[in-house]
Amino acid sequence: MTANSEGDRDPLFFRDRDWHPAAYTPGYKTSMTRAPFRPLVALGSTLSEETGPAFGQSMIGALDNNLILNFTGQPAIGERIILHGRVLDETGRGVPNVLVEIWQANAGGRYRHKKDGYLAPLDPNFGGCGRTLTGPDGSYEFLTVRPGAYPWPNRVNDWRPMHVHLSVFGSGFGQRLITQMYFEGDPLIARCPIVRTIGQEKAIEALVAPLDMNRAIPMDCLAYKFDVVLRGRRQSLFENRREGM
Amino acid sequence: MQPLDYLKETPSQTAGPFVHIGLTPNKLGIGGVYPQDLGDSPIREEAKGQQITIVGTVRDGAGMILRDALIESWQADAAGIYPGNDPRGAADPNVGGWARIIADFDTGEWVLKTIKPGAVPYPDGRMMAPHISLWIVARGINLGLQTRVHFEDEDNSACPVLGRIEHRDRVQTLIAKKTGPDNYRFDIVLQGENETVFFDI
Numbered sequence: 481m482t483a484n485s486e487g488d489r490d491p492l493f494f495r496d497r498d499w500h501p502a503a504y505t506p507g508y509k510t511s512m513t514r515a516p517f518r519p520l521v522a523l524g525s526t527l528s529e530e531t532g533p534a535f536g537q538s539m540i541g542a543l544d545n546n547l548i549l550n551f552t553g554q555p556a557i558g559e560r561i562i563l564h565g566r567v568l569d570e571t572g573r574g575v576p577n578v579l580v581e582i583w584q585a586n587a588g589g590r591y592r593h594k595k596d597g598y599l600a601p602l603d604p605n606f607g608g609c610g611r612t613l614t615g616p617d618g619s620y621e622f623l624t625v626r627p628g629a630y631p632w633p634n635r636v637n638d639w640r641p642m643h644v645h646l647s648v649f650g651s652g653f654g655q656r657l658i659t660q661m662y663f664e665g666d667p668l669i670a671r672c673p674i675v676r677t678i679g680q681e682k683a684i685e686a687l688v689a690p691l692d693m694n695r696a697i698p699m700d701c702l703a704y705k706f707d708v709v710l711r712g713r714r715q716s717l718f719e720n721r722r723e724g725m
Numbered sequence: 726m727q728p729l730d731y732l733k734e735t736p737s738q739t740a741g742p743f744v745h746i747g748l749t750p751n752k753l754g755i756g757g758v759y760p761q762d763l764g765d766s767p768i769r770e771e772a773k774g775q776q777i778t779i780v781g782t783v784r785d786g787a788g789m790i791l792r793d794a795l796i797e798s799w800q801a802d803a804a805g806i807y808p809g810n811d812p813r814g815a816a817d818p819n820v821g822g823w824a825r826i827i828a829d830f831d832t833g834e835w836v837l838k839t840i841k842p843g844a845v846p847y848p849d850g851r852m853m854a855p856h857i858s859l860w861i862v863a864r865g866i867n868l869g870l871q872t873r874v875h876f877e878d879e880d881n882s883a884c885p886v887l888g889r890i891e892h893r894d895r896v897q898t899l900i901a902k903k904t905g906p907d908n909y910r911f912d913i914v915l916q917g918e919n920e921t922v923f924f925d926i
């Protein structure tokens with residue numbers, strides 16, 4: 481692990497919980513027994529959330545961000561895409577050197593998981609996971625195939641839109657975030673009960689990646705851009721300074 | 726009026742049932758992509774302090790033990806210093822502080838082998854009782870849940886965070902029970918009777 485820089489220890493912005501999905505969302509049935517019923521105990525961030533793990537480049541392999549090749553070395557089947565963007569915080573600063581991990585179904589909508597029994601076949605050359613560290617400006621990039629939509633047991637005929645799961649670290653444990661990115665123009669987005677756990681239309685839009693022809697590579701792959709925003713950090717001369725700062 | 730030009734945090738979505746593909750592929754049997762999963766241990770063997778084992782489960786509102794829960798833990802070293810960016814100095818080099826823990830696919834039990842952390846200051850300088858922060862995700866959890874493990878054999882009476890819990894009978898949901906000289910049990914209840922305290926931090 482490597483050290484984070486100074487300033488990466490200020491108090492965190494408060495989380496806007498009306499922007500995030502609620503815990504109890506009956507349209508997504510599993511949430512009904514897994515949502516806490518008691519109110520959360522409100523607490524400003526402490527050192528325990530302002531600090532967090534850091535990851536070094538030495539942990540990352542050369543093909544880790546290439547899901548087309550990283551399973552067997554032979555190319556996976558599907559529509560080749562670059563998925564790129566930046567990890568920013570709420571003040572708009574890029575967040576460098578943080579770990580971004582992704583996982584997804586293959587081009588047919590099938591996960592490499594014993595609990596996924598969907599009809600679509602496994603691709604022998606697609607594992608379904610990738611990871612990378614953000615650059616100095618917070619940028620990241622993956623090469624993958626566009627995942628297929630797939631049905632899931634919820635209501636009788638629910639389908640997940642095409643999506644990639646993302647797990648992102650900040651410099652503080654309280655910034656930890658898992659989310660999903662969707663693809664511009666997918667008509668299943670508006671019909672998805674998991675998407676609809678989010679109440680505000682603008683928040684849903686923040687999860688939809690636009691096609692980015694500037695980053696497409698002619699005769700090779702298309703590109704989609706997806707920025708991730710983590711909680712910001714509050715800087716004030718008037719903030720109570722802790723011992724040792 | 727001028728606009729406030731802050732960005733909004735990216736909204737959370739559930740980790741879903743297949744989170745292990747992304748975060749612990751080797752434990753799922755997807756070998757060959759990464760040499761090993763990240764976060765297998767928060768410490769090295771030589772870490773200073775009392776080596777402890779915490780065992781627990783995550784249970785839902787219907788009393789079912791989750792087999793798909795994934796937990797991450799973050800803690801200070803035995804002296805109460807966080808690795809990496811703690812403003813008070815460098816932590817024990819044998820303490821990474823972070824672990825990724827998964828419920829057993831068959832029994833749902835999870836295990837964390839670590840060292841007991843030291844007390845850490847609250848922003849006003851009072852000391853928070855020794856604790857390990859947990860972040861819990863799974864299918865059906867729309868936004869990762871934040872809680873803390875405290876220890877039955879520590880003095881938790883003056884902890885400013887535990888002191889914020891209005892319903893005093895709920896404090897015990899954050900206290901790991903001692904089951905042996907170096908062993909603790911910490912069962913997490915997502916909903917209903919004995920529901921664990923979760924924080925909005």
Ligand SMILES: [Fe+2]
Pocket residue numbers: 585640643645741743
């Ligand atoms: Fe998925």
